[in-house]
Amino acid sequence: MFSVVGVCEMTILKSYNDEYGDVNVVIEALRALLGDKLVTSAAVRKQHGGGELTYHKAQSPDAVAFAQSTEQVAEIVKICAQYKMPIVPYGAGSSLEGHIVALKGGICIDLSEMTQVVELHAEDLDVTVQAGVTRQELNVYLRDTGLFFPIDPGAEATLAGMAATRASGTNAVRYGTMRDNVVNMTVVMPTGEIVKTGGRAKKSSAGYDLARLLIGSEGTLGIITELTLKLYGIPEKILSAVCSFESIEQACEAVILTIQAGVPVARIELLDELQVQACNAYSKLDLAVKPTLFLEFHGTENGCQEQVEMFKDIADEFGSDDFKAASSAEDRNKLWKARHDAYWAGCDMALGLAHLSTDVCVPISNFAKAVVETQQDVVDSGLMGPIVGHAGDGNFHVLLSFDESSADDMEKVKTFLDRLAARALAYEGTCTGEHGIGIGKAKYMRGEHGAGLDFMFAIKQALDPDNIMNPGKIFYS
Numbered sequence: 001m002f003s004v005v006g007v008c009e010m011t012i013l014k015s016y017n018d019e020y021g022d023v024n025v026v027i028e029a030l031r032a033l034l035g036d037k038l039v040t041s042a043a044v045r046k047q048h049g050g051g052e053l054t055y056h057k058a059q060s061p062d063a064v065a066f067a068q069s070t071e072q073v074a075e076i077v078k079i080c081a082q083y084k085m086p087i088v089p090y091g092a093g094s095s096l097e098g099h100i101v102a103l104k105g106g107i108c109i110d111l112s113e114m115t116q117v118v119e120l121h122a123e124d125l126d127v128t129v130q131a132g133v134t135r136q137e138l139n140v141y142l143r144d145t146g147l148f149f150p151i152d153p154g155a156e157a158t159l160a161g162m163a164a165t166r167a168s169g170t171n172a173v174r175y176g177t178m179r180d181n182v183v184n185m186t187v188v189m190p191t192g193e194i195v196k197t198g199g200r201a202k203k204s205s206a207g208y209d210l211a212r213l214l215i216g217s218e219g220t221l222g223i224i225t226e227l228t229l230k231l232y233g234i235p236e237k238i239l240s241a242v243c244s245f246e247s248i249e250q251a252c253e254a255v256i257l258t259i260q261a262g263v264p265v266a267r268i269e270l271l272d273e274l275q276v277q278a279c280n281a282y283s284k285l286d287l288a289v290k291p292t293l294f295l296e297f298h299g300t301e302n303g304c305q306e307q308v309e310m311f312k313d314i315a316d317e318f319g320s321d322d323f324k325a326a327s328s329a330e331d332r333n334k335l336w337k338a339r340h341d342a343y344w345a346g347c348d349m350a351l352g353l354a355h356l357s358t359d360v361c362v363p364i365s366n367f368a369k370a371v372v373e374t375q376q377d378v379v380d381s382g383l384m385g386p387i388v389g390h391a392g393d394g395n396f397h398v399l400l401s402f403d404e405s406s407a408d409d410m411e412k413v414k415t416f417l418d419r420l421a422a423r424a425l426a427y428e429g430t431c432t433g434e435h436g437i438g439i440g441k442a443k444y445m446r447g448e449h450g451a452g453l454d455f456m457f458a459i460k461q462a463l464d465p466d467n468i469m470n471p472g473k474i475f476y477s
């Protein structure tokens with residue numbers, strides 16, 4: 001069993017005084033700027049205060065500003081900076097760790113109406129979009145160009161929100177995360193100044209990498225208003241496959257060997273028995289209730305076939321005897337729709353209970369141990385928690401279902417989450433591979449980063465001395 005001492009110790013940092021200005025004055029000034037794009041109705045404020053997808057208590061902002069352009073965001077931020085008013089940037093609100101809860105009230109800046117594709121440079125394989133464009137919208141726009149943007153968090157998220165949480169998803173094993181796929185960004189800093197983090201060159205050695213600093217900053221350092229993203233050619237051939245194993249260890253060993261052998265799989269996802277059961281019921285599948293891998297291969301016709309053969313040999317070696325490939329778009333879509341619906345399938349299996357999705361990530365060589373021990377921990381805790389993992393990255397999710405009104409259940413959840421983070425760190429991993437910190441994982445930051453956390457906080461204080469940008473997140477302030 002892993003000791004949680006030190007891992008979830010409170011992050012005591014030099015505090016801001018957190019005295020903010022008069023919100024009514026700010027609302028008046030913003031109304032003059034934005035007219036009916038500044039909304040103070042209780043319903044809209046509540047919708048922007050988080051709570052639906054997170055187990056953290058929702059807290060509404062005082063007003064929601066629906067921004068239309070970079071320049072307008074800059075004007076809004078200048079007013080908030082002048083009156084020391086908290087700002088919570090908002091994309092689609094799909095984050096899971098209480099990222100958008102307005103802990104100190106203030107102004108939520110909703111960027112979802114900034115939906116223009118600004119410039120496509122097909123020959124350079126990049127595109128510049130406004131903050132509120134979603135991944136699906138971008139791929140619909142690109143449909144006739146032969147190009148696509150691969151990062152797929154499985155939720156309807158905005159591309160700026162994805163950059164702000166350093167998101168990834170099922171195909172990160174082949175295409176990387178948002179960290180690897182943002183070329184540059186336009187950002188409104190806490191002063192209201194507009195900064196462009198770089199050009200469109202494929203690489204640069206020109207000073208500090210501000211884009212990488214802002215990616216994953218969860219709205220605590222600035223507001224991303226535009227992003228230039230890398231694009232990829234749609235593969236000539238896409239094949240999907242599914243196969244099951246007698247044990248989680250065997251499935252994980254097959255994944256490890258696949259990665260070590262350099263098979264360039266585009267997706268390799270692990271579902272444990274409980275998750276398969278949930279997907280069978282929810283998505284009308286008839287998969288064997290065993291640890292199962294969902295795979296996708298991208299390449300030329302021959303290249304895909306070669307990858308499939310290589311993987312099949314590996315799967316055979318670890319005792320899988322039901323490898324099934326699907327090349328028709330209909331079969332592929334059915335399989336991946338079921339994978340994308342895994343969260344809802346897990347919720348559906350435990351109707352009437354509250355749900356919480358969490359993630360950790362470990363080096364791939366420790367993946368099997370981390371998953372097996374977590375599965376046992378779920379059982380020992382008396383909780384329900386199917387596991388689904390982006391196995392090629394060593395990243396896995398547990399969807400816990402529990403009775404929110406039961407103090408006993410809440411304690412079980414809390415201690416389970418602490419042990420999960422401790423286990424990931426003991427295996428040289430991270431308390432979150434893709435969901436981010438928000439409120440929920442702030443207590444693990446010291447355990448993961450040690451003194452590094454103080455340097456992160458020094459950056460935060462230097463850029464946002466009045467703590468107006470999404471206060472109360474990432475650091476306990």
Ligand SMILES: Cc1cc2nc3c(=O)[nH]c(=O)nc-3n(C[C@H](O)[C@H](O)[C@H](O)COP(=O)(O)OP(=O)(O)OC[C@H]3O[C@@H](n4cnc5c(N)ncnc54)[C@H](O)[C@@H]3O)c2cc1C
Binds near residue numbers: 088153161165
């Ligand atoms: C069913 C389900 C499955 C999911 N699966 C995955 C997954 O596989 N991988 C994954 O990575 N995530 C996953 N998520 C989490 C979520 O989709 C991501 O965190 C996503 O990147 C959030 O984008 P958003 O537009 O909804 O941002 P929001 O939730 O609106 O905001 C997220 C954070 O970013 C900040 N922010 C938003 N916009 C900006 C901006 N323009 N500038 C600066 N800061 C900003 C906010 O202040 C907040 O801190 C899942 C969520 C759900 C509901």
